[in-house]
Amino acid sequence: MKKLIVIVASLLVLLLVATACAPGTPEETTPKTTPANGVETTAKTEPAGKIGEGRTLVVGIWGSTQEDIARELIIPRFEEETGATVELILGGSSDRNALLYAELDNPSMDVVYLSMAQAEAADKAEVIQPPNPDGVPEFNNLYEPAQKSGGYGVSFMSVGLMYSTKEFQKAPSSWMVCWDEAYRGRVAPFVFPGTQGTAFLIMAARLHGGDENNIQPGIDAIAELKPIPMFASGIDELNLAFETGDVVLCPQIDGYVVTYKEAGGSVDFVVPEEGGILSMNCATIPKNAKNTDLAEIWINIHLGQEVQEAYAERLFYGPTSSTVVLDDELAGKVLYGLDQVKKLIVPDNELISEKQSEWAELWNTQIVD
Known part of the structure; x- marks a missing residue:
């Protein structure tokens, strides 16, 4: 009997030791806190906050349409992903470009949309950040011209001829049609400086024995x-002039022409045999931007399929990403694919920026006056 009691006692001791050494349950190991009221409570681990919470x-x-696309397709996804809010500053690229330089040390914007020439000049002046593929993975999918823009090329356009389908049964084959006596007084240049005005001046110079280094032949020709x-300056005003027949030819960006044609305008667009001028919109990040990480997320969303496709559908701007897929009908209406882009003339934008004031003086005194 004594032996049995000893054995039972030994087993109880071993059981108590094992229980003391065993790991506790999750509830037992959760840290506890004792607040001022003396009631012990269990601390809960909060989920990590989103990187943009409390930031704008x-x-x-x-x-217009670009604002609509941003509000419908970019902002909701961006805010959901980051927790940040978005403020849009609307207007033309000239004002934004000027602010890049004026606000270099303390920029008011985090993402600045510019023309190709403006982006290239800003990159050279080091007022914008160089592209960062780590922060913007979609950069790796961009066609080469969009990667070399200084920022992030977001849409391709071409400057060619807008022509009246009432006047022309088939598309003009050459830019020289603008100097055909039959159309004198009905050819409308765009204002200079500006994308269309600059493109037309360059083409006029090249057609008449000059180029960007010798612009006078272009001035004389215009x-x-x-x-x-x-x-021309306003799109609606120009479209009305085509409708009335006051204008039958004009240098224009492809997307504007297709948009008016789709709305019932008696116009069409052609890139003449001498070529068209490549134009591109770019997203850039100021050198000292306050929210570079958020800016990169925004741009990456812009370069994705959904937004690029929306730009093609609504504005007829060509996608800059090689991974964007458009259906055949839409692809036929926009600048789509590297082969088409390579057919266009890429002007010397650095030289154009340097010469712009000089050219404007020639334009105003020898053409406008």
């Missing part, structure tokens, strides 16, 4: 178009 991304972009019915 400021984006300078064009209005002066020969007088009487000039209008120097």
Whole structure:
């Protein structure tokens, strides 16, 4: 009997030792806190916050359809992903470009949309950050011209000829049609400086024995178009002039022409045999931006399939990403694919920026006056 009691006692001791050494349950190991009221409570681990909580991304972009796309497709996804809010600063790229330089040490915007020439100049002046593929993975999918823009190329466009389908049964084959006597007084240059005005001046110079290094032949050639019915600036005003027949030819960006044609306008677009001028919109990040990480997320969303496709569908701007897929009908209406892009003339934008004031003086004194 004594032996049995000893054995049972030994087993109880071993059981107590094992229980003391065993790991506790999750409830037992959760840290506990004792607040001021003396009641012991269990501390809970909060989920990590999103990187943009309490922050605002400021984006300078064009209005109208581009604003609509940003509000519908970029902002909701961006805010959900980051927790940040977005403020859009709407207007033209000239004002945004000027602010890049004026606000170098303390920029008011985090993402600035510019033209190709403006982005290249800003990159050279080091007022914008160089592209960062680590922060913007979609950069790796961009066609080469969009990677070399200084920022992130977001849409391709071409400057060619807008022509009246009432006047032309088939598309003009050459830019030289603008100097055909039959159309004198009905060819409308765009204002200069500007994308279309600059492109037309360059083409006029090249067609008449000059180039960007010798622009005078272009100035003389455009002066020969007088009487000039209008120097186009507003899209609606130009479209009305085509409708009335006051204008039958004009240098224009492809997307604007297709948009008006789709709305019932009697116009079409062609890149003449001498070529068109490549134009591109770019997203850039100021050198000292306050929210670079958020800006990169925004741009990466812009370069994805959904947003690029929306730009093609609504604005007829060509996608800059090699991974974007468009259906055949839409692809036929926009600048789509590297083969088409390579057919266009890429002007010397650095030289153009240097010469712009000089050219504007020639334009104003020898063409406008």
